Amino acid sequence: xxxxxSVTEELDPITNPIPISAVDASSARLGETNxxxxxxxxxxxxKQEPKEKPKLYIxxxxxxxxxPDNIGFIYNxxxxxxxxxxxAKPPKIEKMTDRLRNFFERLGQRQASxxxxxxxxxxxxxxxxxxxxxPLDLLRKSVKLAKNxxxxxxxxxxxxTLKTQSGQKILDLLEYEPRACFKDVHDMVSAKLTAxxxxxxxxxxxxxxxxxxxxxxxxxxxxxxxxVLRVLKGNCMFYNGYPDPLR
Numbered sequence: 001x002x003x004x005x006s007v008t009e010e011l012d013p014i015t016n017p018i019p020i021s022a023v024d025a026s027s028a029r030l031g032e033t034n035x036x037x038x039x040x041x042x043x044x045x046x047k048q049e050p051k052e053k054p055k056l057y058i059x060x061x062x063x064x065x066x067x068p069d070n071i072g073f074i075y076n077x078x079x080x081x082x083x084x085x086x087x088a089k090p091p092k093i094e095k096m097t098d099r100l101r102n103f104f105e106r107l108g109q110r111q112a113s114x115x116x117x118x119x120x121x122x123x124x125x126x127x128x129x130x131x132x133x134x135p136l137d138l139l140r141k142s143v144k145l146a147k148n149x150x151x152x153x154x155x156x157x158x159x160x161t162l163k164t165q166s167g168q169k170i171l172d173l174l175e176y177e178p179r180a181c182f183k184d185v186h187d188m189v190s191a192k193l194t195a196x197x198x199x200x201x202x203x204x205x206x207x208x209x210x211x212x213x214x215x216x217x218x219x220x221x222x223x224x225x226x227x228v229l230r231v232l233k234g235n236c237m238f239y240n241g242y243p244d245p246l247r
Contacts, residue, residue: 011180013234017050019119021112022245027101036067039097113146123155127216130196160214210241
């Protein structure tokens with residue numbers, strides 16, 4: 001589809017109250033030892049229910065000493081025991097801190113979709129699988145778990161290099177829009193890429209004076225992506241156009 005064929009729609013809020021959860025993880029490489037690397041990982045999950053005070057759950061920081069002797073065990077413990085994936089060769093030690101963060105974040109995403117029903121779960125980043133640390137099957141299972149609780153999943157990327165097939169950055173498409181609005185750009189990007197994405201890709205400006213974001217939406221059964229975005233708009237506060245729960 002050409003740019004002209006994808007309509008920019010007004011993002012009018014739908015204000016019926018729903019639960020929202022959000023998850024984010026962070027990691028830090030604390031230092032090196034004579035045999036390896038010391039890493040720290042922390043996970044945060046936000047939960048807000050209508051008429052209830054929001055709750056913030058923080059896990060960690062957890063400390064790990066990663067060495068050549070234990071890297072294979074740690075890496076494949078998460079892959080096999082936690083996520084049911086097949087055994088694989090571990091990454092280099094210097095990349096393991098980020099892999100640990102990713103494992104904890106994927107765990108947190110599943111937990112965030114269990115603690116609410118009939119709402120929206122917010123992820124930091126896209127809903128793209130097929131990467132080294134996030135196989136497509138793992139991502140599909142996580143989204144399915146959310147849908148089993150009648151939750152939609154919305155992945156929000158602060159930065160994106162994604163371009164349309166005509167070569168335009170998707171985040172530039174709403175640059176001159178003075179209003180809260182969104183555009184479904186899923187059919188404007190490469191089909192090879194969208195095959196790895198669970199849900200549909202949008203570029204969204206949640207507030208008139210905020211930034212544009214790439215927003216991937218996997219709506220719960222029977223819901224439309226546009227309605228999920230409008231309900232999110234009606235149930236969130238925003239900071240520079242970014243949903244407050246993810247902050």
